[in-house]
Amino acid sequence: MDLKAKIYKVLEEVYDPEIKKSLIELNMIKDVTIDDNGKAIVKVALTTKGCPLKATMKDDIKEKVGKIDGIKDVDVIFGEMTKEEKKKLIEKLHGNKKREDLFKNTKVIAVGSGKGGVGKSTVAANLAVTLAKIGYKVGLIDADILGYSIPQILGIRGVKPVVPEKGLMLPIEKNGVKVISMGNLVEEEQALIWRGPILGRVLQQFFNDVYWGELDYMLIDLPPGTGDAPLSLMQQVPEAEILIITTPQVTAADVAKRLGIMASKTDSKIIGIVENMSYFICDNCGEKHYIFGKGEGEELSEDLDTKLLGKIPLMTEIRKDSDKGRPVVLDNDEVFKSYKNIVDNLIKE
8 A cells, every 4th residue: 555545544534523524534635645755745625714623633634644654744734625515515414314314213302391490401401411421322402492491501501503514503512412502503691582483494404404413312302382382393303202391290290281182183102201300308307208299290191191201309409500501410320310210211112
């Protein structure tokens, strides 16, 4: 194998740090030459000249190519892809997939509650992190466009997703989870006053423009209520199975039941029920106290002919960690066990 071929071979191990694919696979290596003094010159075409991580790529190229016998020095020259090359890259990443093929090999779970204030988003975020923690490839879409809270819970407030080119957006990665939320696309504290059709188009962009890669699970944090927004999403993602979050309180369970009835009318499968804020364990006596009541999760699962997948305790740590932007399952073994139990039951379904 000649020197040039060896260079191309090692460049297969150099990855775009954002897209997570090799520069060779992405057709970013435009030319490789070697001068009479053994200096290798590698020309790389980026999606944008201002790529913030090109220094990382440069160091990686110089390190790997520099280890080849016969190479004395390495120079990396960056350029920018043409419009046609960018178009081909987007097509390569999205694979010209039809909407129904986007999550063909992915289990899609829409997390809903019907009622706000039951901890739906907290459950969705911690469930996603739990799945990632035990080894699954996980995506999380914050479909609560007007009332997003996922960025706060995951500690990614103010972080913007990378948009290498129109029609291509890279999700934010945190704690092993790929995330997209309207909260990361608008300015802090900006109020959105949008109607149903606009929300539907935003969700279509989250599905079609974001490069998710291969995922085992895609979790979708539904907006609260039983109106147009969750209904539109269920229709857009017919393969989604519905995970309903409730509390032991009768009013929460009643509204959650209406969500379940709506799901059945759209032919969406209800994968199960999670009862949040189920009980409080007293620090002094160690006994469980059922502050919001008891038994509603079981009754709801019977009414909707599905399973109660698990219960999550009411704990100050959950609230504190969410406020700090750190999912509680990362540090609290007791809460992690509750979520792990739910995941184990989900996998069986």
